[in-house]
Amino acid sequence: MEKVEQFELSKEYLEKLQQAIKEMDDVFILNTLEGINPADISTILLEFSTDESKYVLDVLDYEVSAEVINDLDEDTRAKFLKNFKNKEISLMLNELDSDDAVDIINELPLKDREEVIALIENKEKAKNILDLLRYEEDVAGGLMAKELVKANVNWSVRQCIEEIRRQAENVEKIYSVYVVDDQNILLGRVSLKRIILAEDHVKVKDLYDDEVIAVETYMDEVDVAEIMRKYDLDAVPVVNVQGKLMGRITIDDIVDVITELAEEERQMMAGISEDVEEDDSVWMLTRARLPWLIIGMFGGLLGAQFIGVFEEDILLVPAMAFFIPLITATGGNVGIQSSSIVLQSLANKSVFDDSFLKRITKVLLVALLNGIVIAGIVMGMNLILGQEMRLALVVSLALFTVVLLASFMGTVTPLVLDRFGINPALAAGPFITTANDLLGLLVYFSVAHLLYYG
């Protein structure tokens, strides 16, 4: 048994491998990598140069190298594949499930795609890949694999097992056998367990479960993930509008979808505009970060122009300037909190959402409580610290108003974005803080002007 802890990548291990590559010692490389999980080989290749990696992949069987390539992240894979001839790529794709093969084809230069598909030996696989290429990547059809085991409802268990035997080569994990009629319409499923436990002559008809949950080819990946999570499914069949069985989605792909969605949300909330990671280039990292920084900067410059209008007031009561950061920070914090609570409930869509009015009433009640506490403490502190009564009043009144307005904005913005099909996580990032900074300044200086000159 190989426990995970037992495979440890050491510097020595890597150096020995690199030495073997330099000496073209294929036997050593094969022996060393024998029995190591392809996912671990992928990790090793991340430490190698493109040429070294190419050498290792050439030495391995196409069956193994295909899995290794499949386990790489997109960026690294694209870099590696540039060194492969179309024929070599097609030999690897031949070994992969159709959904994984399609993902890789989608990353190839447009001009190579057709040739690579034409070169795939297994013609059924090539046809499957062509079928799948029709779908967008983020719908059920784009996630599904064509490989699955299905049985006609009129077969016997014996015939079912024959079919599994026939397909065993192509389908790595079976989960369920899907039951269809003569028109390939999905009728239900039967678990491997039931097949094992049934007598050979029993008909599929008398064995199968007709309450199978299926998704349609054009269902959004987010909804597919939610359904698989809710019903604890490890695979879900995909049907077209006529109810014909088109493929199936397995849970490992959904785990990837959930992980990617969480990453995307994190980046949105942090104001990073591209999918970057720490090991991307300085240039890519800068490009991903600048857009929101520049938007925030223009917000700041606009704020400066706005405060400039009140220059006279500041000259008269310079202490007014002291509380600018307090006002803007509170607005930002309240806004982010509000929108992240909306994000949470958008993620766990419930069937009966409260009405908009009920939602907003609740949000404002919470804001009222938060606002009173914050404004109250600040009032007390300011008086203790010997701040002028009128200014203390201005600051607390402005804070209270900002908490209310920022709560409202933070709640409404993600709902509006979501309605228009834009990722609502955008609202829980620099977008809302920039907007709330300006809102806060507007409130603060208006209240001040009113109380001093009003």
Next chain:
Amino acid sequence: MEKVEQFELSKEYLEKLQQAIKEMDDVFILNTLEGINPADISTILLEFSTDESKYVLDVLDYEVSAEVINDLDEDTRAKFLKNFKNKEISLMLNELDSDDAVDIINELPLKDREEVIALIENKEKAKNILDLLRYEEDVAGGLMAKELVKANVNWSVRQCIEEIRRQAENVEKIYSVYVVDDQNILLGRVSLKRIILAEDHVKVKDLYDDEVIAVETYMDEVDVAEIMRKYDLDAVPVVNVQGKLMGRITIDDIVDVITELAEEERQMMAGISEDVEEDDSVWMLTRARLPWLIIGMFGGLLGAQFIGVFEEDILLVPAMAFFIPLITATGGNVGIQSSSIVLQSLANKSVFDDSFLKRITKVLLVALLNGIVIAGIVMGMNLILGQEMRLALVVSLALFTVVLLASFMGTVTPLVLDRFGINPALAAGPFITTANDLLGLLVYFSVAHLLYYG
């Protein structure tokens, strides 16, 4: 076939059910809920009062009601279970997998736990539950179920199938049959597919795959999730330090772990200190939000005190106050960006992390580029807008410094938190913005003071 779209919860449906509950029409209730997935019944109960829900659950078989209770969220479940007698709870637990049963027991009042376990009819299940109670909820042992199918390495395929038949009642999804020796030491696994395809007389010994990935009972849930994701596993066996097979973790539990971790991170980044949702009470929502708002408020008050030191400068150059929001907002945005990039790479732990020095160098390079662009644009804008040269210089110099410092802080803070076992997402929230607000003010007014009087 039941497609997901076909089960739609309508108001009419709910009202009919509620009417039936009022009239105690058990037959109608049973017929209506017949064949509806327990997860959907859970959704229905969310719309009912506790008494109505209790009535529905009483009408259902324990087998179904157990699944319904299992599919509820923790808060609702705790509320419902208060209405059940210990005997009733034990009858439901009797129907659940040991891992789910343990989760529910952990939510019961301490005084009831022992009695509920003692009342469980299936003594093996009760023993399994007691075993599992020993583990923390967030390690492999706390996630695993005791229900699994195992086979002795010396058995034949026929014996294996007999064992599956014996266990079929208890194990809902089999995935793999785990292969052990006479001491229950895990040796490997054999897939159901291979068992189906093998002849009856073949020995397990000649069939099984000895390269199984297993996790130890005390492995953290985050690491378990990462391993199952990396190797695309749908189930992973759990062993103790001696290598004995203790249980197995299935992918549905890991999907829940990943979803919860993402929610937790979102709340941390938004400065929400408790696990709240939109439909929690106003009081709970306020309590979850106030702590970080108050911390931010004290940050703001401290900032006010600090700016107060420079009152004379503001009197002299009131325009200095105009740029306070620009400085603090930029610091906040840069800080959040930096820490979220670190979060990302902490989530996808790679085997060879770059050295700390290399990381920081890169961060500072990116900051340098960002800083030059931002400071440059602001300089240009200020000159175009007719701002005094010296002030424009102060603002741009301060901005540049703030970008550098905030990048550094935003990178180091999550790394330090992580080192001390604190969730690093804390660093990508109000924590870093508050700290960077103060840092920004310090830099801005120091630079200004220096350039005007230095």
